[in-house]
């Protein structure tokens with residue numbers, strides 16, 4: 001092989017390898033982008049570290065809707081106590097979700113939150129949430145789980161409705177292998 | 189031409205094994221690729237017949253819904269990776285060395301490997317049809333979490349995609365190395381024939397995107413078997429991210445499926461219009477800009493996933509921007525025909541058919557690019573109509589045009605012109621009967637990838653099914669014509685076509701095994 005040809009081959013192979021790496025690099029890029037912008041509606045899954053204290057803005061109301069989903073084939077009941085609330089930005093709100101495990105054995109569940117519109121998720125702070133850790137339910141157990149949240153007064157004016165949705169996943173299998181923790185705020 | 193003298197003192201009569209299995213000759217490898225592609229075209233076509241038989245009338249008649257979904261998935265994978273891409277690589281093998289005046293591909297041994305990986309990859313893919321849990325049925329786009337429900341077939345699908353990817357990357361590196369290093373003296377980049385140019389750009393697209401697909405499917409594999417959660421929301425991942433990675437590969441991939449076709453048509457139209465190609469350099473720049481833009485439009489496949497407004501707008505406008513260089517190309521082909529002394533031999537018929545029907549597919553693409561409208565069209569038969577217009581009377585017609593155009597050069601025999609014309613007209617009538625009604629049922633809301641549908645869609649579906657059976661049968665005629673031409677026929681001249689220009693037409697028909705051992709000099 002001539003030198004020139006070898007160079008072409010090496011360069012092209014390098015591009016191919018680099019692009020394989022780039023495919024994987026897209027994962028952190030996506031996570032970072034989504035964390036900064038909240039594009040995909042993912043909100044913090046760990047409690048906001050510093051206390052979120054705001055001056056409530058009584059002149060403005062935002063409607064917050066609550067949605068509960070189960071990932072397929074989970075034999076649970078899962079629903080919000082109230083479906084809709086009018087809140088003032090800056091107010092600390094407490095609401096509850098109820099879940100019932102209908103199965104005859106214990107199940108470890110993990111709730112994954114999502115906020116719509118995605119761009120509002122940065123302004124939606126969960127102070128306390130059952131989604132911060134996984135939830136073990138004994139056979140046939142029923143439980144109420146609180147969510148405490150604050151809507152940031154910096155929420156853009158045009159957002160009038162925020163939807164908070166949770167999907168419960170059955171993580172019994174993975175949870176028994178490795179303790180389920182979110183070390184970093186999961187974005188992506 | 190002196191450089192083209194028959195040079196068969198080495199391996200004049202190699203045995204079957206040496207000629208086909210261990211061959212490093214670009215012409216033989218080209219033939220292998222083309223025959224493999226023809227075989228896969230019929231395998232994938234048979235699956236399409238199953239799909240259309242089931243959709244002939246509403247209700248479930250022939251197959252289980254799960255198997256139906258396997259058919260749509262496998263049909264797409266086989267047609268894309270088994271029929272269209274190997275056909276282009278086969279053409280590249282046969283034509284690029286002859287067009288640039290090189291003696292062979294730059295890396296002949298690698299070339300042998302690139303081809304021989306394919307039969308293994310597709311045997312593996314097809315074997316999934318017989319596995320417990322069935323062949324993959326989640327669509328060729330393999331979206332999680334659905335695709336993770338595939339049974340035992342799953343790792344086989346992933347590995348066969350890895351193999352196809354490796355094969356195309358090796359093939360592309362070979363094409364790049366050939367084009368950049370094997371050109372005859374005097375053949376500057378801007379003197380290269382357009383087929384060579386379009387393939388050079390396609391090869392770069394392949395090198396840049398196939399590894400991304402490989403990465404995406406590897407992530408699927410580890411998500412399923414090694415407890416990673418790239419795409420599993422429960423573990424902190426996001427299934428939508430798969431769609432971003434997949435379409436980052438997927439949109440450039442659709443241009444991989446069409447750019448070499450642009451090159452082919454740019455050879456055929458000037459030949460039969462007996463005029464040089466209009467706007468050669470604008471063709472080169474248009475191809476390059478299409479390739480560049482194809483990397484920044486991927487999310488037009490994902491308008492409905494809930495992107496923010498800026499995202500929708502960006503991907504909508506960047507997608508529409510692609511129509512500009514594409515329009516330049518269509519304009520140039522028409523301008524080439526303008527006032528030409530045209531004749532309509534079979535290759536020209538297919539090429540003109542390509543220009544008209546590909547453009548139709550481009551128009552429906554533009555409709556889909558309108559983000560607010562796509563919420564209605566997405567995942568309906570309208571999308572199916574769109575991509576079949578660009579792929580069947582687009583890419584596949586161009587490949588057939590190339591077959592008729594260069595077959596006399598390769599075999600030394602003229603094909604049967606009457607049968608060729610029959611093949612063109614039957615294909616054209618039936619392809620439109622098949623895919624045109626899909627626009628209507630799509631706009632009316634018939635979803636894609638379903639084995640049953642509501643009554644109001646019956647007539648158009650029946651029409652489409654009849655069209656598809658006709659189209660399928662007409663392709664048997666193509667296979668017949670090809671084999672008839674290989675076995676005999678009127679002797680072809682060296683130039684074959686009166687208006688043909690380019691180095692390959694200076695060689696004898698058929699060319700000897702080794703050509704341009706001494707490079708020709710280009711003025």
Ligand code: HEM
Nearest residue numbers: 442445446488489511550553554556557566567571575578
């Ligand atoms: C003017 C040029 C084009 C435009 C504006 C365009 C636009 C689009 C859009 C917006 C979609 C997504 C529709 C949806 O899922 O809702 C789409 C799908 C598709 N296009 Fe195009 N397209 C163009 C050319 C092409 C070409 C040249 C090809 C291939 C040769 C192609 C192949 C496909 C395929 C295969 C799909 C469907 C993928 C799938 O979901 O399975 N398109 N196109």
Ligand SMILES: [Cu+2]
Nearest residue numbers: 439442488489
């Ligand atoms: Cu696209």
